[in-house]
Ligand SMILES: Nc1ncnc2c1ncn2[C@@H]1O[C@H](COP(=O)(O)OP(=O)(O)OP(=O)(O)O)[C@@H](O)[C@H]1O
């Protein structure tokens with residue numbers, strides 16, 4: 159599995175992420191949460207080598223990530239980038255199947271895997287022939303997810319996979335995603351800044367603030383035994399308006 | 407190829423078949439003004455009458471181009487003027503007289519034939535009417551009129567023995583000096599755009615437009631005796647040809663030459679007929695029927711010109727694509743090298759086209775090959791720069807996604823980055839192609855043919871129809887290329903990009 163040992167990343171003198179130790183637990187969903195700019199994307203980037211640690215190291219199955227090992231490691235980690243990052247010149251199906259094509263999968267294997275993924279993510283099968291610009295935001299998110307799942311990787315790294323969706327679609331997708339994670343037994347790292355989403359998915363949570371870990375633990379730990387007043391403030395900020403009647 | 411093959415053949419002939427030499431091959435050159443073309447025709451006719459296989463590379467771009475071509479052996483002979491040799495080409499040698507000149511030439515393997523009989527000195531002229539009104543008869547008189555507008559051919563303007571020297575010798579102060587083509591200068595003079603211009607003493611226009619030749623009262627201009635300048639090896643290779651050239655010695659005086667010029671420029675006769683008629687009358691040289699006579703119909707000229715033009719543009723562009731796209735990719739992959747690569751192709755672009763053509767001659771001679779090489783160099787920048795810009799401009803999330811998938815550098819380039827950069831790369835190729843179609847017309851200056859040939863001859867003969875015969879097809883071709891590429895865009899640019907006019911959803 160994936161392990162970070164005192165891995166850190168600075169931009170200039172600012173620590174985007176202070177040294178952190180972390181080991182992913184197989185089959186579990188780890189949620190990374192925190193305010194904007196706290197280092198969530200940086201942490202995810204360290205895990206698949208998109209961000210180089212300037213201190214400490216990152217090990218995949220006990221081997222440090224290096225130019226020689228990174229390609230194979232990445233192929234075993236599905237990554238859904240924060241902004242979707244679909245390739246606009248390829249159809250939805252083309253996006254999802256790209257890596258399998260490069261690896262030389264036979265055509266019928268690719269086709270059946272595509273149909274399987276479309277069923278799994280409730281993506282309309284005829285949408286596979288459409289280009290990203292011809293898809294809705296929710297459909298694009300599903301394509302991003304299918305692309306990450308194509309090779310059936312051990313680990314899924316998801317950077318706000320449900321951002322910018324309307325609440326109903328979001329609600330549906332949250333359910334579908336959790337079903338997928340559970341049924342496939344994936345190890346998942348999911349980034350969000352939404353506390354209820356975190357509570358819904360998490361086996362455990364890491365709360366970051368200004369690049370440092372404020373608290374790790376289960377949802378219950380954070381709610382009932384906050385390590386810092388910031389934890390309570392962060393949790394309550396998302397509920398307060400609802401309860402004091404000023405919510406929209 | 408067109409130069410290399412005859413050269414190789416000539417070389418082979420010299421080596422293999424020395425004894426009863428089959429027809430020697432002689433290549434005549436001429437400058438891009440009528441007098442030079444007529445004299446070139448005479449040299450060609452004489453050589454042919456002496457049994458040689460002759461090729462006349464007519465109206466090449468200028469003194470330097472012909473001199474370099476002669477030294478390199480791309481041509482064997484061309485008409486030149488002693489003054490030009492002494493004061494311009496070999497100015498640094500400070501040659502006192504024509505005897506010394508012959509010795510200097512001999513050291514370079516060149517021979518100057520006997521003077522043909524006229525002195526085509528540079529001169530300064532004004533319209534008779536203007537000269538009378540202002541009371542100007544000598545060059546010195548110009549000093550009293552600093553307001554005059556001067557128009558000089560670009561050679562005269564820059565040559566050591568031209569305007570810079572004249573200005574210094576006479577202490578002239580006119581600040582309003584324009585550079586323009588010699589043949590166009592006459593139009594400017596008649597239209598009143600310029601008031602003083604440089605002349606060749608035998609120009610047909612002097613008489614025709616009523617131009618007063620100002621007396622060179624300080625004796626500034628050297629004599630410009632016309633001669634045939636040829637390579638020394640011609641004496642051995644084709645003695646009969648050299649002998650035939652010598653028959654021209656002293657046979658053409660200034661009046662005769664001016665008349666011949668007028669027959670071509672003002673009466674519209676072909677330079678070949680004028681040369682042939684003169685040779686028949688003056689030397690009783692029978693003219694041998696020649697093989698590369700001017701085809702008369704428009705379409706028969708247009709076909710070969712179009713083909714030549716397309717070959718120039720097509721081959722240079724294809725070579726540029728093959729080189730420039732990898733260069734752009736390298737500049738993108740290796741940032742350090744990148745700036746260097748872009749800077750170098752950028753500098754190449756700033757070399758003026760004519761200068762680049764002249765630089766090519768010592769390396770590649772004259773004809774289509776050096777022209778294609780120059781066009782190739784010009785095409786590098788737009789394609790390299792656009793390839794680089796297209797790759798660098800790919801949105802960060804897309805680049806990151808490609809990395810995160812675990813694609814290697816090659817797969818990322820081929821499957822993601824190049825397709826996304828395709829619209830810009832294609833636009834770069836289109837720019838290069840359109841520029842090439844225009845720039846290729848300059849290729850005629852170094853004997854590359856194409857549409858530029860008609861433009862060149864048209865300017866020389868002051869024949870607007872002929873200029874259009876080159877200019878219109880060139881413009882049409884540029885448009886066709888433009889639309890062709892816009893059409894090709896539909897098949898090269900991925901559909902997913904065309905949907906959003908190249909912008910990706912964030
Ligand atoms: N390439 C970079 N260069 C300089 N600073 C960076 C770079 N990438 C991130 N940062 C800085 O590092 C810090 C952490 O960024 P990161 O993207 O990890 O935040 P985040 O938690 O993902 O935020 P968000 O919720 O807005 O996506 C921020 O202050 C950001 O400005």
Ligand SMILES: [Mg+2]
Nearest residue numbers: 198199200240
């Ligand atoms: Mg982020």
